[in-house]
Amino acid sequence: MCDSQACTTMASAPTRRLFLRMSGASAFAAALTGNLAVAAEPIVLPKPQNALSPDAAATSLMEGNARYVSGVTRRHDFVHEREALNNGQNPFAAVLSCADSRIAPEYAFDSARGDLFVTRVAGNFVNGDVLGSLEYAVVVLNVPIILVLGHDRCGAVDAAVKVATKEATYPGMIHSLVTTMLPAVEKVKGKTTNLLDAAIAQNVRDSMANLVAQSAIIQEAKKAGKLKVIGGVYRLSTGKVDLLES
Ligand SMILES: [Zn+2]
Incomplete structure (x- = not known):
């Protein structure tokens, strides 16, 4: 009492x-x-448990991925979550993912609505709209981490590899999208036995670097210790996300 x-x-x-x-x-x-x-x-905060440090957010992502890989995922209470999120959001991570239908970030990290701020484009590269979206997540929503998430057997990166090695062309705006990833392909071409896998990893690294290089907001948040930018590759056969060393 x-x-x-x-x-x-x-x-x-x-x-x-x-x-x-x-x-x-x-x-x-x-x-x-x-x-x-x-x-x-x-x-x-609608989800106080999402107020995490950058390191804790990385741990939470990977613990969620481990649950997803093992098949022991959490039961989600959609009704109460919906009420909590009615007036705002405070996701604990932002994800830049490929648009591939086989990649589902919320599932891959066993997370719920309001947990991840997901921006998607085929090939998970950085352009102006992607950057603006992620800057919003950093400066307004205070996300402590951005994960650039590539995946193996990525068709978008494979198309860029075919442009680089076979002078392939694609119709409509597809060619323009694909050629955005050519610098990543060119960096690893001739230096590996598996050009697609190497280009997928390099493309993630390039996106991580471009996020920082092209955004004063992201640079400042990193410098202040409020934000980490990490990269990983999702394995289609297992669901496991392998983080790339920075
Ligand atoms: Zn892809």
Whole structure:
């Protein structure tokens, strides 16, 4: 038991801490993004368990992937999650993934709605729209980690390999998309026995480097210790994500 004042203090302390944390985040975001922050941020975190350090977020991703690989995944409570996420979001990670239908980041990391901010494009490369989306995740949603996720047997990267080795051409905007990945192919061409696998890994590394090189927002967040950028390759046969060494 406690007296009424002490009870009030105890009950309000976590809420106040969350509010203060969000106020700090809001101030940082507002300085850079203006009204974006107002539209996106809740008064309290809808998923307090998602407020993680970059290292803890990486651990959470890989623990989720281990559950997915083993087939022992969590049961998700969609009804209560829906209520919690009605007024905001605070995902613990952003993922830049290929659009391939066999790659499903929420499944691959045994995560729920509101956990991952996923940006997808065939070939998981960085362009202006991808970068803007991920900058939003960093500066407004305060995600502590960005994972660039390639995968083996990637058709988009394979198409770039065929442009580089067989002068292949593709119709419509497909050719333009594919040639965006040519620099990654050229870096490893002639240096490996498996050009596709090497190009897939190099393409992930190039995307990681481009995220940092092309964004002052991402550079600042990294420098402040608020953000990590990591890369990995999803294995279609097992579901395992192998992280690339940075
Ligand atoms: Zn792909």
